[in-house]
Amino acid sequence: MTELFEGLKAAFLLLVRLDADLVEITLRSLQVTLSALVIASAIALPLGAILAVRRFRFRRATIAVLNALMGLPPVVVGLCVYVMFSRSGPFGVLGLLFTPTAMIIAQVIIIVPLIASIAHQSLRDLWAEYHDLLISLNTTQRQRIATLLWDGRRALLTASLAGFGRAIGEVGAIMVVGGNIDHATRVLTTAIALETGKGNFALALGLGFILIALAIAVNFAIHWLTRTEVEGRW
């Protein structure tokens, strides 16, 4: 219990002092996670809509695989990305290992199935609602997908926020591909892991509280910006 209070105190002091290292790793956490989120959403949301609207041969198998991939072990993803981007790997020439870019790639791989699955679930329901109307209006596949993405945007926001939650708290993959290098690839989660390893629980907890606060603040900001729950009944 004492350690929790120490942690809160540490978090408070770090924030009050506006510790330079803290600011740096917090900004890096946000940079990596938000970049991964934007890229993953750009892939996963249309993918979810395509799976809802289009009928093709291996559609059900694709959905089953996507759902299964939601539970992808991050450390295994990290290992795969490591192998691909290591000097002897197929993309080794790009020299991306132990850079924030590699961390973003790992996070994109982890959260795409999660966002796509949740997006597909909600867009499938919306498609069931709109099906007859959009068919009757003779819309093209592209128009149907665009309509679902627009009209289902609030549910899709939830899907993206779920991806954000998974990415911001991710440690296994980014530790492997980023290496937790000070002033280069250290982020809040890897810093927490490092401080815990050193037995510095108060600081680790302090960073943990800041991470939680950051996740909540980003969620609030996105809800506020998109005016969710402000108007209408949906």
Place this chain on the structure above:
Amino acid sequence: MVKTILPLEISNASVRRRGKTLVGPVDLILAEKGFTTVIGPNGAGKTTLLRMMHGIERLSQGTVTWHGPNAEVRGRQAFVFQSPIMMRRSVRDNLTYPLTLGKTPKTEARQQAEDWAERINLKSALNRKATVLSGGERQKLAIARALIRKPDILFLDEPCSHLDGRATREIEELLQGAHEKGIRIIMSTHDMGQAKRLASEVVFILKGRIHEFSPADAFFDTPGTNEAKAFLSGDILE
């Protein structure tokens, strides 16, 4: 571009699902002008017949032929469903949606939406969400959304089935106005009074088969089949 996609010719068309024939075989020709009501008891196949004509129900056999190229045909029809499908958008955006699909300029689409909203007494609700409208308002909006593209033919599947007298009257006025402007209307209904008020011809359907297709006056005065007589006298048809 052809002047009209009518007449509509249905030849030996059937819809079967899971081994059961829902409608057909149907042979029917619908002329360029008129107001057709499709009547029959529950489960007779009214909705399936309308969907079949509109092309959103897959045929198991036969053909539905319009007088025009396929690419043009669907865009010149409109369908209003029994439970109006409201897009999760404002009244204005529901009205402009079909126009934006057709690449109508935004300002023109908005102007047309405002005109239609005024016609259906929803101008003050233009910025409200369509999903919070009452049943009657939703159905009026669905009809306006269907008519805004100026279709040659409008299908309506029991548009007044859940509405009170006042809302029904408003919708009938809307439909009569559209009919007077030359839009071909095909509507299914349970309401014999409504069929008498609106229809110029009647299709009587029972167990998926068309039993009668005749001018409305003739159908209501001297029905030609025993089934139609029984239906009009209020008997329960099995």
